[in-house]
Amino acid sequence: MDIAEAARKGKYIKRKGWPDDWAIQPTNSELCCTSMSNGKLLPRWEPQRKDLVADDWEPVRER
Numbered sequence: 001m002d003i004a005e006a007a008r009k010g011k012y013i014k015r016k017g018w019p020d021d022w023a024i025q026p027t028n029s030e031l032c033c034t035s036m037s038n039g040k041l042l043p044r045w046e047p048q049r050k051d052l053v054a055d056d057w058e059p060v061r062e063r
Helices: 003-009 049-053
Strands: 012-015 022-026 033-037 040-045 057-060
Touching: 003 012, 003 057
Parallel strands: none
Antiparallel strands: 012 022, 012 057, 022 033, 033 040
């Protein structure tokens, strides 16, 4: 699915090839998208073009 559809379906999203402990949380705040890695919140993830046009996004369960 595309990034917009995945964001509508889950609080966190990731691409299929990413490690299981890594996910993105899209927000409506000045942080834009935050990322989670190894249980740590990392601010301001910025997607590359390849991320925006990819169709391998998936919602992930609540962290």
